[in-house]
Amino acid sequence: MIASPVVAFPAPDPVLAVEFLRGERETAPLCAAARRLRDEGKGRVVTYSPKVFLPLTTLCRDRCAYCTFAAPPGAGGRYLEPEEALAIARAGAAAACTEALITSGDRPEDRWPEARAFLARHGCASTVEYTARVARAVVEATTLFPHANPGVVSAAEVAALRPWCASMGLMLENASPRLMERGMPHHGCPDKDPARRLAALRAMAAQRVPVTTGVLVGIGETPEELADSLFSLASLAAATGAVQEVIVQNFRAKPGTPMGGAAEPTPQYLARVVAVARWVLGPEMNLQVPPNLTERFEVYLEAGVNDWGGVSPLTPDWVNPEAPWPHLDELRHRTEAAGFRLVPRLPVYPEFLRAEWLDPALSRRLRASADEQGYALGPQQGGMGL
Numbered sequence: 426m427i428a429s430p431v432v433a434f435p436a437p438d439p440v441l442a443v444e445f446l447r448g449e450r451e452t453a454p455l456c457a458a459a460r461r462l463r464d465e466g467k468g469r470v471v472t473y474s475p476k477v478f479l480p481l482t483t484l485c486r487d488r489c490a491y492c493t494f495a496a497p498p499g500a501g502g503r504y505l506e507p508e509e510a511l512a513i514a515r516a517g518a519a520a521a522c523t524e525a526l527i528t529s530g531d532r533p534e535d536r537w538p539e540a541r542a543f544l545a546r547h548g549c550a551s552t553v554e555y556t557a558r559v560a561r562a563v564v565e566a567t568t569l570f571p572h573a574n575p576g577v578v579s580a581a582e583v584a585a586l587r588p589w590c591a592s593m594g595l596m597l598e599n600a601s602p603r604l605m606e607r608g609m610p611h612h613g614c615p616d617k618d619p620a621r622r623l624a625a626l627r628a629m630a631a632q633r634v635p636v637t638t639g640v641l642v643g644i645g646e647t648p649e650e651l652a653d654s655l656f657s658l659a660s661l662a663a664a665t666g667a668v669q670e671v672i673v674q675n676f677r678a679k680p681g682t683p684m685g686g687a688a689e690p691t692p693q694y695l696a697r698v699v700a701v702a703r704w705v706l707g708p709e710m711n712l713q714v715p716p717n718l719t720e721r722f723e724v725y726l727e728a729g730v731n732d733w734g735g736v737s738p739l740t741p742d743w744v745n746p747e748a749p750w751p752h753l754d755e756l757r758h759r760t761e762a763a764g765f766r767l768v769p770r771l772p773v774y775p776e777f778l779r780a781e782w783l784d785p786a787l788s789r790r791l792r793a794s795a796d797e798q799g800y801a802l803g804p805q806q807g808g809m810g811l
């Protein structure tokens with residue numbers, strides 16, 4: 426076989442990244458370089474995590490201008506009771522899922538008396554304490570592995586979650602504090618302060634938690650701010666080794682929100698962002714785009730992604746409830762038609778299935794749930810033999 430010629434491509438550079446994002450440089454060579462990097466680091470395997478979504482609380486103290494996940498008490502904002510969360514988790518286990526995605530609004534107890542009353546009734550001082558309790562119940566009652574999206578957390582809170590959460594996620598969204606100014610999407614959102622989010626990510630990393638993070642594209646950021654965000658995540662990954670995946674998520678305008686009429690990024694633009702992300706983050710990073718937020722999601726395979734993230738056969742995407750996940754058969758068919766093998770993974774990526782990244786309480790089970798490459802076993806297969 427004759428190898429295709431490898432065209433030299435410059436090293437990642439913030440100025441060049443901005444020019445690519447602006448469309449001032451040709452996208453085709455960038456995407457070709459991104460594909461080469463993905464193939465070099467990940468081969469032709471594309472992963473997804475079979476999951477159920479547990480919206481543990483849809484109460485939140487923040488007011489992001491694009492959000493429909495959070496709601497006030499009496500308008501849909503509430504906590505799941507432990508029995509409700511367990512019922513979802515059990516149904517997920519029965520449907521061969523491996524991940525329980527536990528997502529909460531940020532510190533609702535600081536804003537809503539109803540949140541404080543709920544937590545007091547359950548003997549918890551905070552939403553994070555309640556999250557740890559439900560995660561533990563999921564681990565004890567099912568075969569699922571919790572992946573917590575707990576919002577901004579302290580080191581002590583990370584320590585409380587770690588025994589029961591195989592991995593944790595916190596989107597950086599964007600590194601620019603400008604987005605918190607009046608009239609911007611994160612105004613009135615203390616937990617969207619990028620310095621606090623990076624500190625929380627570092628607290629997770631310091632305790633050897635496999636971390637998922639990412640950028641939210643199209644919320645009013647400039648190309649410079651987006652490039653800066655991607656380089657911030659590359660620095661975090663290099664400094665800690667704890668970033669197991671980076672999500673590039675496109676903003677979707679939702680009716681009834683302050684940004685309901687805002688323009689959404691086009692798939693062509695998002696593909697360019699994905700390619701820049703692959704170039705900046707390198708061949709080893711797991712790079713994800715949610716497949717339910719773009720009709721022709723295969724375009725991101727052309728730009729260097731290697732993961733479709735959590736896909737649920739049972740529960741809706743509570744953050745984007747108007748956008749159902751593709752059926753797994755369709756996801757497989759379309760991924761394979763593009764020349765890739767679709768493989769289920771655990772919430773912890775194969776390269777993080779090592780003792781230093783796993784709490785002893787979960788380590789044996791996680792490794793027993795993985796095949797020899799570290800991907801999720803099918804229901805009838807044996808484990809890593811550990």
Ligand code: SF4
Nearest residue numbers: 485487488489492495
């Ligand atoms: S922090 Fe999250 S849940 Fe809270 S308003 Fe913002 S996007 Fe919604």
